[in-house]
Amino acid sequence: EVQLLESGGGLVQPGGSLRLSCAGSGFTFSSYAMTWVRQAPGEGLRWVSGISGSDGSTYYADSVKGRFTISKDYSKNTLYLQMNSLRAEDTAVYYCAKCVGGIASGMDVWGQGTTVTVSS
Amino acid sequence: QSALTQPASVSGSPGQSITISCTGTSSDVGGYNSVSWYQHHPGKAPKLMIYEVSNRPSGVSNRFSGSKSGNTASLTVSGLQAEDEADYYCSSYTRSSTLVFGGGTKLTVL
Numbered sequence: 001e002v003q004l005l006e007s008g009g010g011l012v013q014p015g016g017s018l019r020l021s022c023a024g025s026g027f028t029f030s031s032y033a034m035t036w037v038r039q040a041p042g043e044g045l046r047w048v049s050g051i052s053g054s055d056g057s058t059y060y061a062d063s064v065k066g067r068f069t070i071s072k073d074y075s076k077n078t079l080y081l082q083m084n085s086l087r088a089e090d091t092a093v094y095y096c097a098k099c100v101g102g103i104a105s106g107m108d109v110w111g112q113g114t115t116v117t118v119s120s
Numbered sequence: 121q122s123a124l125t126q127p128a129s130v131s132g133s134p135g136q137s138i139t140i141s142c143t144g145t146s147s148d149v150g151g152y153n154s155v156s157w158y159q160h161h162p163g164k165a166p167k168l169m170i171y172e173v174s175n176r177p178s179g180v181s182n183r184f185s186g187s188k189s190g191n192t193a194s195l196t197v198s199g200l201q202a203e204d205e206a207d208y209y210c211s212s213y214t215r216s217s218t219l220v221f222g223g224g225t226k227l228t229v230l
Contacts, residue, residue, distance in 0.1 A: 104213035106171030
């Protein structure tokens, strides 16, 4: 069974950092693009970042560019999101998702989400 | 990147059909056959219902179908059932090599 399990969320002060992890099982990490999507309280889904399966190219929403870094460890089948210079507006549930193929193909497997709260 | 435009809410009675629209631009919806639709029950993980405009993943009911005309994509749910009540989001690949979601549509089964 294909599964994703996020971890690393928590409470952090504005300006702080946090690293989210997403452990995958049941599929070959290098064959699929992966993404991070978030949902702030009372709001809709927002795409955050993506990484291609083959060459590791990375992509970011304007709202996080320069502050967040997506990466993956093929040996551990784990996706990461390093979040720096966090702001109150980054407060959200963060989901990792596996794409059907490339980053444009749609996200067919999702984790249950991890909550990030940015507050003093 | 501006969010795609979806109606805030739609409703229908059991057995009826509804359609949710998703309007973008030629830089996203209109420029690529890369529109997806997701069903989201609060507190649960989103579920892929349609990908690449009209493809249905294995296990998704054939009551769900997708289409696109110009800069507007549509999700149709036929034979509405109580369990279809959820939030629905469209997303599209964009010219900037990013993804963009719609604002979401709350489907109510009356």
